[in-house]
Amino acid sequence: MMARVLSIAGSDSGGGAGIQADIKTVTALGGYASSVITSLTAQNSLGIQSIMDVPPEFIRTQIKSVLSDIGADAVKIGMLSREDVIVAIANELQDLGNVPIVIDPVMIAKDGTRLLHKHANDALKRDLCPIATIITPNVPEAEELTGFRIQSVDDMRHAGRMLMSLGPKAVLITGGHLDVDEIPNLLTTDDGEHVITMMRIRTPHTHGTGCTLGSAIATRLAQGYPLPEAVKSAIDYVACAVQEAPGIGHGHGPLSHLNSFAKRSRSKR
Numbered sequence: 001m002m003a004r005v006l007s008i009a010g011s012d013s014g015g016g017a018g019i020q021a022d023i024k025t026v027t028a029l030g031g032y033a034s035s036v037i038t039s040l041t042a043q044n045s046l047g048i049q050s051i052m053d054v055p056p057e058f059i060r061t062q063i064k065s066v067l068s069d070i071g072a073d074a075v076k077i078g079m080l081s082r083e084d085v086i087v088a089i090a091n092e093l094q095d096l097g098n099v100p101i102v103i104d105p106v107m108i109a110k111d112g113t114r115l116l117h118k119h120a121n122d123a124l125k126r127d128l129c130p131i132a133t134i135i136t137p138n139v140p141e142a143e144e145l146t147g148f149r150i151q152s153v154d155d156m157r158h159a160g161r162m163l164m165s166l167g168p169k170a171v172l173i174t175g176g177h178l179d180v181d182e183i184p185n186l187l188t189t190d191d192g193e194h195v196i197t198m199m200r201i202r203t204p205h206t207h208g209t210g211c212t213l214g215s216a217i218a219t220r221l222a223q224g225y226p227l228p229e230a231v232k233s234a235i236d237y238v239a240c241a242v243q244e245a246p247g248i249g250h251g252h253g254p255l256s257h258l259n260s261f262a263k264r265s266r267s268k269r
Helices: 018-028 056-069 081-094 117-130 141-145 153-164 209-222 229-245 258-267
Strands: 004-013 032-044 047-053 074-077 102-103 170-174 182-189 190-197
Touching: 004 056, 004 209, 018 032, 018 209, 032 056, 056 081, 074 117, 074 209, 102 117, 102 190, 102 209, 117 141, 117 190, 141 153, 141 182, 153 170, 153 182, 153 190, 170 209, 182 258, 209 229, 229 258
Parallel strands: 004 032, 004 074, 074 102
Antiparallel strands: 032 047, 170 182, 182 190
16 A cells, blocks of 8 residues: 655745645655645745644644544654644644654744744644654754754754754754764664765755755665665655756745656656
């Protein structure tokens, strides 16, 4: 059966991030995507103009609707915005058993718009991190979650161990915000650490990289990949998606989700 991935995230009207990026990613990698929308955004490549949150009870109803019929082989969680939303989602997912849960702790958009209220950080750490298979913060998100400044791979190691103490089975800190040409991505698990590097691609078209990475990891986990292999495949997919970005919009444009890496990987399955 086709691997089923449930994405719980915000909607991006520009199509480059959020639910839209998740659906494109899951589909491109050969999975079946279902969705629960947590927020509606009016946004494009230049930034976010407005946000309208979905009530927590309706979010819970969406989750029940999908899981009671379609089910899920993995869950990916993105933009959540508020504490009551986080609590509602955690309550609905606590009995999923062995279904992998990938959490992308979306906090601040590329234009600086805050997507997760600061007072909701504690709920994210308290209620969602303990049920996560993996959390995938970038450097600024890891800094906000830990209160620790990250400027090197050693700093990433320390932050990764701090985040592991919150209860997830694994932590992936992505190093794209570090000022280096060879970007380190540090995967921390109970079994040790893996550094997966990618060469920096000089382009403004990077909108939705975090969303795309998280949903790619979720798809690979749903397809039965071991965690390190799922992460490596997802990083390679994102690198290709950035390299082949179509150049749409006047700001931070979207990635190429149906890229040559996805086509090659689907042809091998």
